[in-house]
Amino acid sequence: MNRPVTTDTYVRCLSYGLMRQLADYIDPQEGWKKLAVDITDPSGGSRYNQMHIRCYKEVA
DSSP, X not given: OOOOOOTTXXXXXXXHHHHHHHHHHSOTTTHHHHHHHHOBOXXXXXXXXXXXXXXXXXXX
8 A cells, every 4th residue: 555655745654664765864963953944834834943843852
């Protein structure tokens, strides 16, 4: 049951193999921050703000 990956596909819906490729592509130091900033909500605004990123950084 492979569905095509589109711009509307959530990361959590990716197959394990694609998720591994994405993880390998993102720089483990700062790349995830750039990716998080590029994720938008349905209205086109940023889904994550600096507070979200700082909180995640402290947990990770």
